Amino acid sequence: MHKTKRDKLTGLWYVLPALTFVLVFTAWPFLQMVWISLNNWSLITPPSFVGLGNYVSAFQDSQFWISLRFTLKYTLYITPILMIGGYLIALLVTPNSGLSRFTRTLVFTPVVIGLGASSLLWYWLFSPNYGLINRFLRDLGVIDSPVLWLGVDADLSNWAVIISITWKVLGFGMILFVAAIQAIPQEITEATMVDGAGFWQRVRKVTLPLTRRTILLVTLISVIGSLLAFDQFYLMTAGQPRNLTATSTFYVYLNSFPYLKLGYGAALSMILALIILGFTIVQMMLTRRSET
Amino acid sequence: MTRALSDPIQAAPFEAGIEPPLTRKEPNRLWAGRNRYLLGAVCVVLCVVMIAPIVLSVSASLKTTAEAAAVPPTYFPSELSLDNYQKLWDYGSGLVTYLGNSLITAALTIVMILALTVPAGYGLARFPVPGKNVIFVFLLLALIIPYQALLTPIFLMFSTLGLTNNLLGLAIVHTTIQIPFSLYIMRNAFEAVPRELEEAAVVDGANSWQVLRRVFMPTIVPAVITVTLFAFVTSWNEFLGALVMLTRDRSLTVPLVLAAARSVTSLGSTDWGMLQAGVTIAIIPCVLVYFLLQRYYVSGLLSGAVK
Numbered sequence: 001m002h003k004t005k006r007d008k009l010t011g012l013w014y015v016l017p018a019l020t021f022v023l024v025f026t027a028w029p030f031l032q033m034v035w036i037s038l039n040n041w042s043l044i045t046p047p048s049f050v051g052l053g054n055y056v057s058a059f060q061d062s063q064f065w066i067s068l069r070f071t072l073k074y075t076l077y078i079t080p081i082l083m084i085g086g087y088l089i090a091l092l093v094t095p096n097s098g099l100s101r102f103t104r105t106l107v108f109t110p111v112v113i114g115l116g117a118s119s120l121l122w123y124w125l126f127s128p129n130y131g132l133i134n135r136f137l138r139d140l141g142v143i144d145s146p147v148l149w150l151g152v153d154a155d156l157s158n159w160a161v162i163i164s165i166t167w168k169v170l171g172f173g174m175i176l177f178v179a180a181i182q183a184i185p186q187e188i189t190e191a192t193m194v195d196g197a198g199f200w201q202r203v204r205k206v207t208l209p210l211t212r213r214t215i216l217l218v219t220l221i222s223v224i225g226s227l228l229a230f231d232q233f234y235l236m237t238a239g240q241p242r243n244l245t246a247t248s249t250f251y252v253y254l255n256s257f258p259y260l261k262l263g264y265g266a267a268l269s270m271i272l273a274l275i276i277l278g279f280t281i282v283q284m285m286l287t288r289r290s291e292t
Numbered sequence: 293m294t295r296a297l298s299d300p301i302q303a304a305p306f307e308a309g310i311e312p313p314l315t316r317k318e319p320n321r322l323w324a325g326r327n328r329y330l331l332g333a334v335c336v337v338l339c340v341v342m343i344a345p346i347v348l349s350v351s352a353s354l355k356t357t358a359e360a361a362a363v364p365p366t367y368f369p370s371e372l373s374l375d376n377y378q379k380l381w382d383y384g385s386g387l388v389t390y391l392g393n394s395l396i397t398a399a400l401t402i403v404m405i406l407a408l409t410v411p412a413g414y415g416l417a418r419f420p421v422p423g424k425n426v427i428f429v430f431l432l433l434a435l436i437i438p439y440q441a442l443l444t445p446i447f448l449m450f451s452t453l454g455l456t457n458n459l460l461g462l463a464i465v466h467t468t469i470q471i472p473f474s475l476y477i478m479r480n481a482f483e484a485v486p487r488e489l490e491e492a493a494v495v496d497g498a499n500s501w502q503v504l505r506r507v508f509m510p511t512i513v514p515a516v517i518t519v520t521l522f523a524f525v526t527s528w529n530e531f532l533g534a535l536v537m538l539t540r541d542r543s544l545t546v547p548l549v550l551a552a553a554r555s556v557t558s559l560g561s562t563d564w565g566m567l568q569a570g571v572t573i574a575i576i577p578c579v580l581v582y583f584l585l586q587r588y589y590v591s592g593l594l595s596g597a598v599k
Contacts, residue, residue, distance in 0.1 A: 029442045109342065117571045262448070
């Protein structure tokens with residue numbers, strides 16, 4: 001009964017509002033961004049066409065490389081922590097006992113709060129004189145004088161942010177892993193138990209391979225999220241010291257808005273979008289291959 | 293697997309008439325034997341670590357101004373006080389303005405996302421729309437192009453349309469972020485409804501709009517709740533878009549006010565008590581919504597991320 005021409009038209013009418021919206025507020029801005037990136041344009045002066053000039057400048061811009069390298073480093077450090085940590089917790093809390101459920105709920109709670117709020121919460125906890133982390137480490141006798149966590153040393157700042165984000169998003173991977181592990185058919189688990197395989201052997205031979213798709217998916221989401229990191233660095237380090245902790249998105253923001261170098265900012269956005277697209281494609285291919 | 297099943301040792305317990313393997317004491321179960329206490333302790337430690345920052349933030353927000361500025365800081369307030377909330381209440385244009393801005397933006401986002409994705413999900417799942425798959429992928433465009441990268445052109449467009457410093461403008465940005473997830477959830481919800489339900493209504497002479505309202509709306513309520521929930525949380529928490537779009541003090545949303553409140557000083561340093569009061573206020577709706585609608589949260593995440 002859905003084969004008539006009228007049905008086709010009716011369906012199209014229902015899709016039209018969303019289609020228009022995406023066209024106007026995502027596709028059109030994207031095309032505009034391509035065009036802006038080919039121009040030299042600050043809000044005060046009219047745009048002048050420079051071709052790929054902005055892209056050439058980006059590759060010669062040391063801050064562009066500093067930001068990109070820092071973002072990759074952040075991603076490279078935090079992703080394994082989130083994946084391994086999330087998976088271990090998932091293994092721990094997969095059985096549906098009361099304590100497991102309760103732990104799941106609490107581990108997931110930080111996921112629902114805002115990145116802005118959590119960053120400012122940790123900005124305080126990491127504060128040298130007023131923060132409870134230094135107080136706690138002092139009480140334990142680990143340190144004598146306050147550690148300057150944020151904005152003084154790039155590596156230390158990176159780790160402080162990683163700690164805060166791990167707290168914030170660990171539960172996300174955990175909840176997806178728990179669901180994937182619980183979806184493994186009971187017979188398979190029982191068969192391996194009868195086989196006499198130990199717990200870790202079973203994890204390695206059964207659980208990990210059978211949850212591979214979810215692992216890849218969570219990796220993809222974490223990697224993309226980390227490559228686009230902004231809020232946590234803007235709020236916790238403000239890019240300090242010397243813009244060494246200004247991530248790629250941060251640098252795009254700095255150029256586009258405070259500096260008003262719109263053309264250059266757009267070119268940087270394009271490069272960032274392309275890098276993200278590359279990761280998306282690679283991960284999609286991996287996911288598809290693991291399905292077969 | 294096949295190797296495991298053909299293993300001769302495997303059948304032994306059954307032959308010997310011992311109870312089935314699953315009810316025996318199992319050395320290969322994680323939570324078996326003495327391990328139980330150890331793992332229970334790990335769970336408890338994990339819970340404490342996860343909840344501690346929130347508890348400490350809330351308790352810092354209840355310190356007096358003097359105690360909030362104490363060096364070294366105290367873990368818990370020695371005297372409870374609402375000073376920090378009082379200061380936050382009067383901060384800038386007043387907390388009510390900012391909370392109102394955040395709530396209005398979230399409400400507009402929810403209205404727009406439902407108005408767009410409920411019909412779109414219906415159309416894509418229930419009608420032979422030409423080029424259906426291409427349309428679907430196009431609607432997921434925001435997944436491929438992150439909105440963070442599109443803020444410059446959107447800002448330029450909005451400044452000509454008068455949508456900067458405007459909550460509707462910000463809500464549009466938040467809607468673009470949520471479209472892929474919401475559409476996905478909606479389309480799946482519509483596809484899951486059995487065809488017979490729809491056919492009965494069509495035989496009765498109902499048109500497609502009536503079918504949507506009478507047949508589908510009652511059954512897709514969980515999907516609507518899920519989409520609403522995620523739209524609310526995204527909009528309430530979103531920071532970068534708001535930072536770019538809103539510059540006038542009166543139109544700021546809560547996350548921006550928190551960032552600005554960092555530079556307010558009290559007794560020679562950041563006013564930490566007030567900042568944590570702000571963090572607490574920003575967290576409350578999210579945590580509340582999570583505890584009330586936990587089921588929708590988890591199912592939404594699973595169907596949105598895994599499939």
